[in-house]
Amino acid sequence: MADELNLGLLLFIPYRALETRVFDALAAAGYDDFTPAQARIFQRIGPNGTRLTELAEQAQVTKQTAGFLVDQLERAGYVRRTPDPSDARARLVQISPRGRKTIPIAAAAVAEVEAEWTAHLGPTRTKQLRQALTSLREITDPYA
């Protein structure tokens, strides 16, 4: 679809590498029933719980898809659904104790990879990379 070194591919390669590392770390810690699609939802759950519809919007999937993924997360014990006190139609998706345990593991894996990247690029270029990407988000992220 284009030439070899377009920015898209250049962005995708390290993204994939990071994602793989995080899932390997989670699997090594015994959390092997966690899929990337589930993680994209899980990541968006706020401290007091978040509604399904809001999760769907932020993850840019339909609410049916979000519901499907939350079903899986619930069955695996990572989240639970509780009634929303402010709206009887809605339910809040909340992180369960088991789910909460995965957070530091994933965070550690991310930190480890970022440290490797910093060692490779040097602190200045890493900082510039982060800045450029953050700036790019302004024109590429519909939910910035």
Next chain:
Amino acid sequence: MADELNLGLLLFIPYRALETRVFDALAAAGYDDFTPAQARIFQRIGPNGTRLTELAEQAQVTKQTAGFLVDQLERAGYVRRTPDPSDARARLVQISPRGRKTIPIAAAAVAEVEAEWTAHLGPTRTKQLRQALTSLREITDPYA
């Protein structure tokens, strides 16, 4: 699985934005029977054709998956399979004339997006971004 602004998410957002733009451009030009998975294979086909197994390796999918995607591309007329003169077991996947027509369309869409990004970031920061990502590829791309 981690905090909001990890590098993974920052990388993924512009990648997705670029991909979407390219597929919109192809669809607008009448090539709407093209999926991202097919494109990841299609991109890797060399000028003289490439073997299925090699495509599978480079796209990091199994050869079964690659075969399935090439089937679709062949049915849609974007590629054809010809015998490999140097190995009777193998066949070369080659880009057909119809497939070749999509290349400048995709390239133009990529160039357009990159121009927008350059306008947003400025030429210096864009160059630094590309450099940093290229450098990162050395430690994150298994097929560098």
Next chain:
DNA sequence: TCAAATTAGACAGCCTCTCTGACCATCGGT
């Protein structure tokens, strides 16, 4: 030199992710 290991590829069956469409319950404004 010929049997064994390797490689290219196809077929079958399964699972996950995502979508559309239809539907019900509740909320909120007029």
Next chain:
DNA sequence: ACCGATGGTCAGAGAGGCTGTCTAATTTGA
């Protein structure tokens, strides 16, 4: 008190990916 908008579920479908098994052809080594 109603009616449109919102939160969520159910049913069905299709794409994309996997493993496992099989064949044909090639390469390798005793």
